[in-house]
Each structure stands twice: as C-alpha cells, then as structure tokens.
Amino acid sequence: MNSALLDYYRCPETFADFTLTGNLSGDSGYFQFGLDAICYGQCSGGPLARHATGELYDALRDVGADQNTLGLPFNPSEIIANLRYERYASSGHEVGARRYAKLALQRAYYSVRPLLMVSVRKYLQRIQLRDWKEVPFPNWPVDLTVERILGKLLATLLKANLIDRIPFIWFWPNGYPSCAMITHDVETAAGRNFCSRLMNLDDSCRMKSSFQIVPEDRYSVPQSFLDEIRLRGFEINVHDLNHDGRLFNNREQFLLRAERINRYGREYKASGFRSAALYHNLNWYDALDFSYDMSVPSVGHLEAQRGGCCSVMPFFVGKILELPVTATQDYSLFHILNQYSTDLWRRQVAQIMEAHGLASFIVHPDYLIEARARDTYKSLLAFLENLRSEGKVWLALPREVNEWWRARSQMKLVCQGNNWVIEGPQNDRARVAYAVLEGGRLAYVLDSHQASARRMVFRNGQISSSAARQPSVLTESRLRQALPLGLETKRNEQIF
C-alpha cells in the first residue's frame, strides 16, 4: 500500500505504515481525498461515482490513525497507478461506442492525412477537439492530482500522530526547486533542415535540448545530421517509426515495429523514445528497449488520445522511466488555440513549480520556420533562462533528468547518529528534505547547509515570489519543536 508514496518521496519505510479500514468495493469509481484531489479506483467507503463531476464521496472522513499505522479506505498505490496508467479514461467521459467511434475516425483521418492540405487538417483537428473544454478530468491546463494525493497522505501522517516531520530525498539535484526541459520533434524534411538554426537559437539562451528523429518514410536521416546534433551537445531520440499514427493499432504489428524502433535506438545511440502524436499504451512498453519515454501528457485535452497521467513528476513504467509532457505542445498553442503568446506556458510553469515538478515542452522545428511562432519560442527561452538565473529551475536534457531520477530511485535515507544521510549513487548531488506542517498545511524544509546558498522559500508547497525575495528560515527553537524524538536541530534549514 505504501510503495507509491515511498517511490515518490524516497522516505524511510517506517514513516509510512498504511492499513485498509474495510473491504474494498468490487467496482472502481470516482471519489475524492479532500477537496482538491480526485481519485479513481476501489474504495471501502462510498458511494463511488461514474463521472468525475458533481459531489463526490470524500475518503478523508474515513481516515483513522492507530499508534504507528494510518487506516485508509483505499489503497493509495492502486489509486496512483490508476491515474498514471489512465485507467480512469475507459470510464466516465467517453464510454463505449462513442470512444471506439472516435478511435476509428482518428485512424481513418491518419490514413488520408498525407493527402490533405494543412488548412484542411487544422479544420478537421479543431472539429475533433471541439469539446475539449467540457472534459471534467484531468484538470486543464495542468493536472497535479498525483502530487496532491501523495502530499495529502504525508500531511495526514504528520497530523494523525506521532511524528513532527518526515525526512525524504529532495526531488531534484543540488536542491533545485523544480526542473524544465525542451524537446524538439522533427516532423518533416523542412523541419530537419531547420534544426541547425534551432540549435543556434537554443544556444543563444544556453539551452540544450533533445531532437526526436522519425527513422523511416518521413525524410532521410544522414549521418552528418545526427553528428551535428551530437557534437553540439544536443541529444538524439527516436520519434515513432514512420509517424503514421498507427503504432499502437494492434499488438502484433506493434511488436514488429518495436523491433525496428529498438534497432534505430541502438543505431542513433538514443536512450529516449516518443511516439507520434503522443499515442501510447503503457501496457506494451516492455517491448521497447529504451531507458525512458516521453509520450504521455499530464493532461491530454488537446491530444488525439485523451486522458493524461495526472502528474508532473517522472514515474516508472516497469523498467522504462516516463517523463510526462506537462506543457501544451506548440502545435496546439499556435494552431488549435490560435495563441502566439507565452501566457499559457507561463501559467503552466507556475503551477508545475508549485508542485516542484518537471516542466517539459514539445516545440517542433517545423512550426518555428514561421517568424511569429519563432518569436513566441524566443520569449519562452528567455523566460526559462530567467528562471534558471534566479536559481528556480534546473534546465536539463531529458537524458540528464532520466539519469538523475534513476539514481534517486536507488538512494536510501539512513539514520546516522542524530542525522539522516543519503546513501547510493550520486548521493553527493542529493539533498535531505523534511515534510512538516506549517499552520496545518504541508511544507517542505530543505537543509540549506547541504543545499549551498540557494535562498528560495516555498510555503505549503506553493511558490511565493515575495517570500523568494525575502527568504524565511526556520529558527532553531521552532525547529526543535518539530523534531522527532532523538533528533537534534540541523543548522540553517529553509522552508520549501
């Protein structure tokens, strides 16, 4: 029951002992865990709803504490998996025949797509996506349901008993408050030919990014093209096989294509993969021989495949690490929403940073050939560059995010004398953090003694720009009140 929480926070197991308070329902449905966290799955309380709308049963009222154990009416690991694997998506909003009719239409569309003019394609996509504002769940434009459920569990553990603070391994290396990465999917020969200029643009803001290459049918992939990307310090990943939108149509065909995709991965020395149009089926990922994938949106309202993993943090799908797409794609911004400003992207980054998550962007070289779109992208680069200079985000390549998250997943917190220390690979980059309650709400405290001179302050999981300008440090006496028995105050800790 506690594996999702332990994997997410990397906290010692002794702090997270859960038990079920009753028999789980046979069927799955929607309920809530507090006012702002919608859950989908089995629950011993109820009633459970078929749709994520209206008044939902609140499982928080059936939570109980008993000595060292927290009694819950649901299994949090199952609920988190239902969100990440989008098991909720087969119920509720689009059910049965309507869902399959839509899928059939998408397949028909993809088969004639190459013959259509761009304006006709845009028109058809707008029709297909016209009801996106009515989708009640996940939450547009960023969904933090997984983060909210896990944060609420931690707050409930702190409130219910016994412990004043829970140590965990901070999410990002060197105490960075959050992370951002930019990825470029190369769709056509024109996009491929624009990649050099795009690298110049990225370099002008000291940004390194990844390029996802379609290996077959779309355009030729000369060795000189791959060499340039690699030599300039950018990253190469595989983008689908031939981008016909049919990768996941049936299992047999997928396995044949996966073999070829894996072969291109080895040839390109790529450790990451992204499918065409963010189509995905996580249940088949065991056939993909990649270290990480980037095909699942946090919230998929504007994607051909609706749903979303409801999270802005990486998570493992078997041996593959999923780095979710958490910002709206440039194509949707420009051609579905008709926006050429960074307002939506800034709004999304602000929400992602509140949860200390990963802001991940897809920007296509193909669409940046147009000056107006390129100007919007330049504004995004300047915005991210500014956040980095203020120490608010770690700007990284996807493979660096993957390497860090894998190393963190191998780390362990152990008690040495009066201190918690981190053991495992790359532990010199890792920071001990504490979950505490501040005014009844969850806050994170980062040990600034370890975290060098970073002076960012977050309260209740929320970024506060005024607080960031005027850092507030927990005093030793206040901290002492919040210490577990037998632990002494650490020096100069800061609230996140």
Ligand SMILES: [Zn+2]
């Ligand atoms: Zn693509």
